[in-house]
Amino acid sequence: MKPVRAAPAGERGSQLYPGAAKSILHSDNTRNALFDLSLLSGLLLLSLECTQVGGAQLNQFWALIVFALLLVGRRVHVMGREVLAYFLFLGVAVWLTLFAGYPHIKEIEQIIKFALVYPVFYLVGRQLGRHYLENPLPYGYVILIGFFLFQIALQKLDIPYVYKEVEFMQDAIHGSFLERNWFALFFFGASYMLFLQSERKPFDVSILLAFGVANALISESKTVLIPCGIVLLTQLKGYNSIKLLLLALGGGLYYWRFGGELSGDMLNVRLEEERGLAFTISVGLIAQDWLGHGFGFVESFFSTSVVSVKGLGAGTNSVFSSPLDLMLIAGIPGLIMWMVFFCGLGLGWATVICLAPIAAWSISNPLHQNETAYFLLGYLVSWGRDGTFIAARAVRSVRSQAGRFVSPVRVRPRAQPVRVHGEPT
Numbered sequence: 001m002k003p004v005r006a007a008p009a010g011e012r013g014s015q016l017y018p019g020a021a022k023s024i025l026h027s028d029n030t031r032n033a034l035f036d037l038s039l040l041s042g043l044l045l046l047s048l049e050c051t052q053v054g055g056a057q058l059n060q061f062w063a064l065i066v067f068a069l070l071l072v073g074r075r076v077h078v079m080g081r082e083v084l085a086y087f088l089f090l091g092v093a094v095w096l097t098l099f100a101g102y103p104h105i106k107e108i109e110q111i112i113k114f115a116l117v118y119p120v121f122y123l124v125g126r127q128l129g130r131h132y133l134e135n136p137l138p139y140g141y142v143i144l145i146g147f148f149l150f151q152i153a154l155q156k157l158d159i160p161y162v163y164k165e166v167e168f169m170q171d172a173i174h175g176s177f178l179e180r181n182w183f184a185l186f187f188f189g190a191s192y193m194l195f196l197q198s199e200r201k202p203f204d205v206s207i208l209l210a211f212g213v214a215n216a217l218i219s220e221s222k223t224v225l226i227p228c229g230i231v232l233l234t235q236l237k238g239y240n241s242i243k244l245l246l247l248a249l250g251g252g253l254y255y256w257r258f259g260g261e262l263s264g265d266m267l268n269v270r271l272e273e274e275r276g277l278a279f280t281i282s283v284g285l286i287a288q289d290w291l292g293h294g295f296g297f298v299e300s301f302f303s304t305s306v307v308s309v310k311g312l313g314a315g316t317n318s319v320f321s322s323p324l325d326l327m328l329i330a331g332i333p334g335l336i337m338w339m340v341f342f343c344g345l346g347l348g349w350a351t352v353i354c355l356a357p358i359a360a361w362s363i364s365n366p367l368h369q370n371e372t373a374y375f376l377l378g379y380l381v382s383w384g385r386d387g388t389f390i391a392a393r394a395v396r397s398v399r400s401q402a403g404r405f406v407s408p409v410r411v412r413p414r415a416q417p418v419r420v421h422g423e424p425t
Contacts, residue, residue, distance in 0.1 A: 035131045036138035038066050042124070043139075046372050047151070047186055049178045050164040059371055060117055067120045075127050079385075081346045089337035090115060093330040097294030104296030105303065106317065111295055118374045122341070125378025130386050132379075137197060141207060144190055151175030151183065152218065172220040181365055182372065184221035188212060189376040192231065192357065196383055205236050209246060213253060222258045223364050225250055227357030234353050274310045275320050281309065282324045292331035318369050322362035325369075338368070341377055344384060351384025 045059035052058070070076050093114065097107050154163045154175050162176045177183040191211045198204035212228035215221070232246055260266065270276060285293065285301070293301075298319060302312040311320070318325040322342065326334030336345075343359045344351035358367065358376060367373040 032135055035128065035135070039128055039132075040138055042066070042128075042375070043186075043190065046375065047147075048162060048176050049182060050176050051162055057371070063117070063120045063124050063371070063375075066124050070124065070127050076123055077126055077130065077382075077386075078123060079347070082340065082381075085333075085337050085340040086119065089326070089330050089333045092291060092333045093295055095294075096292055096330065097296065100291075100294055102293045102297050103300040103304075104294060105300040105314075107294065107296030109296075110317065113369075114295070117371065118368075121371045121374040122378040125375040125380075126382050127378075129379035129382025132193070132197070133383060133386055137193060139190075139194075141191070141194060141211070144187070144194070145211075148187060148214075148218075151177075173218045180219040181221050181223070182370055184215050184219045184224040185361075185367065185370065185376075186372050187215050188224055188227055188357075189372060191215075192227075192376075193379065195231065195235070196354075200235050200237075202236065202239055202242050205232055205246075209250070213250075216253075217257065222254075223361060225254055226364070227361045230357040230360050234356050269310075273308075277307070278309050278312055278319050279321070279324070281305075281307065282319050282321075282328060286324075286327050286331070290331045292327060292329050292334055295329060298325065298328055318366040320366060321364060322366055322368040325366055338362070341381075342368075344381065347381060348384055351381055354380040354384040 042059065042062050045057075045062045048058055053061075067076075094111060096102070097104060097111065152173055152175065155173055157163075158165075164178070166174065166178065172180045174180040174183045177186065191208055195204055195208045208231060209228050212224060216224045229247060229250060232243055236243065296317065298312070299314065299317045302309055302316070303314040319328065323335060323338045326338045328334070330337070339345040340347070342355060342362050344355045355377065358373065358380065361367060362373075
């Protein structure tokens with residue numbers, strides 16, 4: 001007589017209640033389809049920065065709608081330390097803006113963004129990150145590369161309403177984005193999300209790096225190779241020789257393409273008239289007031305400063321570095337906000353690893369002034385925080401099922417055969 005296999009719990013339920021099982025499956029499929037639609041539409045609208053309605057970007061309307069749906073479904077997840085760090089920063093920044101006496105420009109616009117827009121993108125990213133921990137992304141590298149080529153075509157064909165020429169971009173490709181760095185951030189983030197769902201083997205890293213190199217060459221973003229290198233160092237376990245080889249190739253490529261801009265007279269200009277000068281002045285301002293200067297101070301100060309800094313002034317609301325700019329806004333609370341949301345301080349080591357590429361990149365770029373960055377931060381925090389809990393839950397579930405349906409195995413001497421239903425095996 002053959003042994004009878006005990007049906008798993010899910011299989012038993014589907015046999016006893018087929019109608020309920022079909023209903024649950026249909027519900028899950030509908031839910032997954034809605035998440036896929038939300039993500040794909042969000043990524044599309046995040047790329048259309050040049051298309052605005054009444055001064056607001058289309059992606060901002062998308063984020064508010066999705067956030068409202070998440071609130072109705074009670075699917076908003078956030079930790080107390082995140083809330084504390086955020087409200088400490090926001091409270092100090094708003095108080096300084098209203099009562100510190102410093103001059104400000106467009107401070108109301110900045111308050112709205114930091115009080116409403118950026119938190120909404122972060123929280124939407126948190127929930128989508130939780131969902132795609134256990135579900136495949138609705139796109140792959142084929143679709144991503146196709147969209148990458150589509151962005152290049154937008155600019156080459158000068159399509160109205162979705163492409164806007166930017167003077168200081170020169171010949172760099174930025175597509176429907178307002179800046180080449182936002183173009184580079186979007187495509188790095190989308191490829192990083194794909195990488196996190198891969199097996200994280202050398203081949204997977206190679207695909208990410210190859211796409212990152214193409215991203216850097218097309219957009220002429222000199223800093224997008226930084227997060228690619230951080231992913232290589234932190235996400236690929238072992239393979240030290242491969243790491244060294246890829247880092248050497250990346251360094252050689254960087255020197256070949258951008259070395260001329262970072263040497264000789266060009267380097268002196270950057271140090272004495274651009275970023276170097278901006279860094280010196282910013283550090284001096286932070287030293288004068290460790291509580292910061294409020295929203296809109298950077299544009300007001302550099303637009304009226306006796307010392308002219310290239311790239312800063314009227315129309316520019318932040319300096320080149322996220323931690324520096326957040327400290328100019330709210331001093332020490334601003335630095336705490338950067339350390340919590342960009343570096344994962346207090347959110348677990350896995351979160352620190354997931355956020356490391358964005359944190360390193362933000363040191364040399366004002367990523368804190370972009371919606372895509374906050375969406376990615378929320379997504380990556382969920383991968384760092386919830387990934388550990390989901391893995392632990394899966395282990396507990398397996399052990400529970402084993403304890404419920406599997407008979408304990410007894411070790412017997414080899415001379416005595418193990419019997420199943422009375423027959424030797």
